[in-house]
Amino acid sequence: METLMVDRIHSSLRLFMHRNAIFLCERLCAQFPSETNLQLLATCYLHNNQPYAAYHILKGKKLPESRYLFAMSCFRMNLLREAEDTLCPVNEPNIESSIQVPSGATGNYLLGVIYRCTGRMSAAAEQFTQALTVDPLLWAAYEELCILGVAEDADECFSEATALRLQQEHASTSALEKSNFANENRILSSSLPSSLGDIIPKQMKQLHANITAEVPGYHHVRGTALHVQNSTTSNIVQFDTPSPATAQTSSIVPPPLFRNVHAYQNTISVDAPAKQKANGANQPLRRKYLDEARLKKVSGRLFNQSSESLPRRSARLSRDTTINSNSNISQFGGNGTDHSSGKLRVNSSTPSKLCSTAIRSVQVRKGKPRATENFDEGSRNEVIDEMWTDNEPATSSSVTTDGRFFEQDKAERIMSQDSKLAVGIRELLGLLRLLGEGFRLSCLFKCQEALEVFRKLPEPQFNTGWVLCQVGKAYFELVDYLEADHYFELAHRLSPCTLDGMDIYSTVLYHLNAEMRLSYLAQELISIDRLSPQAWCAVGNCFALRKDHETALKNFQRAVQLDSRFAYAHTLCGHEYSALEDYENSLKFYQCALQVDERHYNAWYGLGVVYLRQEKFEFAEHHFRRAFQINPRSSVLMCYLGMALHSLKRNEEALEMMEKAIAADKKNPLPKYQKALILLGLQKYTEALEELERLKEIAPHESSMYALMGKIYKQLNILDKAVFCFGIALDLKPPAADLAIIKAAMEKVHLPDELMDDDL
Amino acid sequence: MESDAEEETSATPTAGRLKGSPELTVDADMREMAKTAAWSVSSCKAGNGVAALRDDNLDTYWQSDGAQPHLVNIQFQKKVQLQLVVLYVDFKLDESYTPSKISIRAGDGFHNLKEIKTVELAKPVGWVHISLSGADPRETFIHTFMLQIAVLSNHLNGRDTHVRQIKIFGPRPNPVPRQPFHFISREFITYSTIR
Numbered sequence: 001m002e003t004l005m006v007d008r009i010h011s012s013l014r015l016f017m018h019r020n021a022i023f024l025c026e027r028l029c030a031q032f033p034s035e036t037n038l039q040l041l042a043t044c045y046l047h048n049n050q051p052y053a054a055y056h057i058l059k060g061k062k063l064p065e066s067r068y069l070f071a072m073s074c075f076r077m078n079l080l081r082e083a084e085d086t087l088c089p090v091n092e093p094n095i096e097s098s099i100q101v102p103s104g105a106t107g108n109y110l111l112g113v114i115y116r117c118t119g120r121m122s123a124a125a126e127q128f129t130q131a132l133t134v135d136p137l138l139w140a141a142y143e144e145l146c147i148l149g150v151a152e153d154a155d156e157c158f159s160e161a162t163a164l165r166l167q168q169e170h171a172s173t174s175a176l177e178k179s180n181f182a183n184e185n186r187i188l189s190s191s192l193p194s195s196l197g198d199i200i201p202k203q204m205k206q207l208h209a210n211i212t213a214e215v216p217g218y219h220h221v222r223g224t225a226l227h228v229q230n231s232t233t234s235n236i237v238q239f240d241t242p243s244p245a246t247a248q249t250s251s252i253v254p255p256p257l258f259r260n261v262h263a264y265q266n267t268i269s270v271d272a273p274a275k276q277k278a279n280g281a282n283q284p285l286r287r288k289y290l291d292e293a294r295l296k297k298v299s300g301r302l303f304n305q306s307s308e309s310l311p312r313r314s315a316r317l318s319r320d321t322t323i324n325s326n327s328n329i330s331q332f333g334g335n336g337t338d339h340s341s342g343k344l345r346v347n348s349s350t351p352s353k354l355c356s357t358a359i360r361s362v363q364v365r366k367g368k369p370r371a372t373e374n375f376d377e378g379s380r381n382e383v384i385d386e387m388w389t390d391n392e393p394a395t396s397s398s399v400t401t402d403g404r405f406f407e408q409d410k411a412e413r414i415m416s417q418d419s420k421l422a423v424g425i426r427e428l429l430g431l432l433r434l435l436g437e438g439f440r441l442s443c444l445f446k447c448q449e450a451l452e453v454f455r456k457l458p459e460p461q462f463n464t465g466w467v468l469c470q471v472g473k474a475y476f477e478l479v480d481y482l483e484a485d486h487y488f489e490l491a492h493r494l495s496p497c498t499l500d501g502m503d504i505y506s507t508v509l510y511h512l513n514a515e516m517r518l519s520y521l522a523q524e525l526i527s528i529d530r531l532s533p534q535a536w537c538a539v540g541n542c543f544a545l546r547k548d549h550e551t552a553l554k555n556f557q558r559a560v561q562l563d564s565r566f567a568y569a570h571t572l573c574g575h576e577y578s579a580l581e582d583y584e585n586s587l588k589f590y591q592c593a594l595q596v597d598e599r600h601y602n603a604w605y606g607l608g609v610v611y612l613r614q615e616k617f618e619f620a621e622h623h624f625r626r627a628f629q630i631n632p633r634s635s636v637l638m639c640y641l642g643m644a645l646h647s648l649k650r651n652e653e654a655l656e657m658m659e660k661a662i663a664a665d666k667k668n669p670l671p672k673y674q675k676a677l678i679l680l681g682l683q684k685y686t687e688a689l690e691e692l693e694r695l696k697e698i699a700p701h702e703s704s705m706y707a708l709m710g711k712i713y714k715q716l717n718i719l720d721k722a723v724f725c726f727g728i729a730l731d732l733k734p735p736a737a738d739l740a741i742i743k744a745a746m747e748k749v750h751l752p753d754e755l756m757d758d759d760l
Numbered sequence: 761m762e763s764d765a766e767e768e769t770s771a772t773p774t775a776g777r778l779k780g781s782p783e784l785t786v787d788a789d790m791r792e793m794a795k796t797a798a799w800s801v802s803s804c805k806a807g808n809g810v811a812a813l814r815d816d817n818l819d820t821y822w823q824s825d826g827a828q829p830h831l832v833n834i835q836f837q838k839k840v841q842l843q844l845v846v847l848y849v850d851f852k853l854d855e856s857y858t859p860s861k862i863s864i865r866a867g868d869g870f871h872n873l874k875e876i877k878t879v880e881l882a883k884p885v886g887w888v889h890i891s892l893s894g895a896d897p898r899e900t901f902i903h904t905f906m907l908q909i910a911v912l913s914n915h916l917n918g919r920d921t922h923v924r925q926i927k928i929f930g931p932r933p934n935p936v937p938r939q940p941f942h943f944i945s946r947e948f949i950t951y952s953t954i955r
């Protein structure tokens with residue numbers, strides 16, 4: 001009865017029947033109280049968004065999986081201290097994370113996130129690196145490292161050596177595959193992306209005992225492929241399944257997956273189950289077959305992408321894989337589109353990506369390895385199955401079914417399986433390498449290089465929400481707003497539910513003064529997800545564009561409330577306070593943003609501006625310099641740094657900085673203008689004039705430029721030109737404050753010099 | 761510009777009296793300046809105090825309760841540039857409580873206020889825009905620490921006065937710090953800040 005219940009619970013979870021699952025699980029725990037059942041119940045609660053319930057039942061439990069689930073519940077409830085203590089007990093010497101930290105790589109990842117949220121960046125970086133070592137396909141860990149600015153080259157992380165390692169691990173596992181048929185079946189399914197839902201519950205159920213005993217092979221397979229180290233997860237439930245035959249037949253509903261014949265394995269059909277069906281009678285043979293098939297399937301699945309493979313799960317478990325995978329993904333994604341939430345970035349990207357890409361293809365862009373472990377908590381990904389291939393045609397779903405499998409020699413299969421595995425691993429790593437390198441470079445603001453790397457991606461991968469948003473972001477950092485606009489628009493069109501980069505997109509539209517489009521975007525985002533901070537940031541930007549700073553502020557504050565770990569919302573609040581001249585509050589908000597993400601150069605910049613206005617030039621220079629150190633390519637930052645230096649009267653350095661800014665971006669008129677200002681201050685009138693003449697070509701309709709020229713001519717006593725320039729400046733309709741100054745200046749042209757004031 | 765309102769001469773026999781308009785029209789390059797200022801009044805009736813002048817609600821009003829002239833004092837935290845004062849009054853509702861002659865004074869504090877403008881109103885209904893600019897372009901703004909709006913007399917010789925809302929406008933600060941002039945062209949504005 002126990003196994004039956006467990007099975008039903010898993011399938012309920014898989015199909016999002018949370019209340020059903022919880023009910024059955026509670027009955028299960030009452031009837032067969034055991035820690036593994038409690039874990040299953042906790043998973044059900046976590047799926048149902050009741051982390052407090054999971055917290056309550058798992059409090060004090062010691063098994064690694066329980067600790068992991070408990071930590072996850074604590075994290076969801078924002079009890080970071082407890083979560084940390086559970087994952088990394090204070091009094092136990094932290095020898096080896098794989099032992100100490102439950103759930104292996106994902107445990108390290110969670111611990112890393114907790115460290116980051118509590119401000120311990122180096123410890124966080126350590127944990128993420130550890131997670132990556134344990135499981136090189138754990139993209140989220142690499143992503144976090146990039147954000148912290150300490151990621152090593154993607155080539156290192158996703159290198160040949162890693163490929164070999166993965167391969168070896170996998171290979172060794174396959175040798176052991178002789179485990180319980182049922183388990184394997186399950187396992188396989190779990191490995192299938194779609195099966196995620198399925199498997200996880202099962203796995204959860206199971207638990208340690210079974211793991212090693214049962215399907216060592218499977219476990220390994222999964223583990224190696226994904227480095228899923230969670231022992232629990234590997235426990236494929238040890239279902240006391242009724243005779244294998246039954247299981248088999250039932251499970252055999254071969255999913256149609258195999259259509260996808262990707263390069264990976266044509267012969268090895270994942271459809272072992274299918275085959276099995278065919279061979280109903282031959283149990284032992286089938287079992288072996290299954291093992292292999294599963295193995296292949298697993299590997300195939302891991303490395304191939306095919307929607308087909310997804311559904312592979314055994315009939316019993318088979319469900320609509322796509323649904324599962326999708327659901328899994330979205331589940332993982334943490335409730336929908338809001339990936340940006342600081343919480344578990346774990347799958348943040350994936351869900352969105354998944355949504356955008358064809359569901360069928362389990363194309364995990366980021367290769368989420370998290371797989372089973374995460375599953376434990378229900379929310380994590382199922383990754384395992386995300387396979388992902390670089391090129392569609394290239395990989396074949398291992399699932400290519402075909403009866404031939406049966407006929408093949410087992411050894412042969414294993415070998416070809418291995419080679420396919422190798423190919424698959426390499427492909428996956430290749431893709432991850434590109435994406436990782438691109439992301440790393442863009443986090444280090446080496447935008448040009450990042451763009452080049454991203455361009456190397458194959459078409460289908462490139463044309464997905466995440467990549468396009470990254471490309472847009474890179475252009476944004478390069479202050480090329482038109483290109484950024486283009487890419488963001490494309491991204492939004494291709495995957496309207498990706499909210500991740502939309503806050504930057506709204507800023508791009510703000511800079512381009514595209515009021516209509518910005519308000520349209522904001523409305524759209526709100527209608528997609530009212531609870532996402534990006535949507536409110538877009539709305540706020542709309543109001544800010546119209547200079548209604550108070551309403552903008554209100555909206556940004558809403559965004560902050562929705563997710564206090566979203567640094568950009570804090571920065572935008574700071575900008576609005578600054579516009580309202582409430583400098584105290586703006587400082588506060590900029591500092592909040594920096595607490596969340598120290599490498600958020602916009603906040604450093606904001607602080608610099610406030611200090612500049614308050615005439616605390618030393619502070620201003622310091623903060624601009626910090627921003628500049630983080631993003632050394634931004635010509636605007638260089639310009640501001642130069643302005644601060646000029647205010648400090650360090651004119652030589654200021655001029656140098658302006659030269660750099662001019663060189664960095666020819667289209668930016670501001671550094672040239674500032675250079676002219678500095679030269680004016682140094683009384684180098686002719687050079688200043690030259691600069692302004694050059695500037696005229698770029699920005700012919702700028703009244704401030706003519707006004708400045710007028711001033712310089714006045715200094716040089718070329719009065720007719722001065723009046724002429726002032727006249728042009730007036731014609732260009734400057735705002736009232738400038739009008740007054742310019743008119744006054746015009747009248748004073750014929751008077752002696754003492755009134756050339758109002759300048760800096 | 762707002763000064764046009766002053767030249768309004770409709771049906772009233774005396775030219776130059778302000779009538780008030782139903783809309784509050786202010787240039788985009790101006791903004792409300794007195795949110796962080798200290799507001800006080802010379803006298804008020806209970807329940808109709810100074811807060812009614814700033815609550816953005818045209819149904820609530822300040823009612824004075826003493827001798828004329830009735831004063832509204834606005835003290836800023838630092839010297840500011842001001843350009844426009846706008847009051848909302850309604851003759852139809854307030855009749856003899858509606859101000860008819862208003863004097864605006866500016867200075868550093870109570871001790872050195874100097875009158876800068878006087879206006880007369882003729883049965884005004886709506887927003888009355890009072891520009892503080894002089895004729896000279898150099899005098900577009902007044903730089904002051906304090907502004908005082910004095911109601912010297914009311915319509916129909918009423919003793920006390922009702923004013924429903926007061927707003928003070930000045931120029932927007934330059935979004936780019938430490939610049940002599942504002943930027944107006946797209947090219948400059950796009951590159952002028954980081955958001």
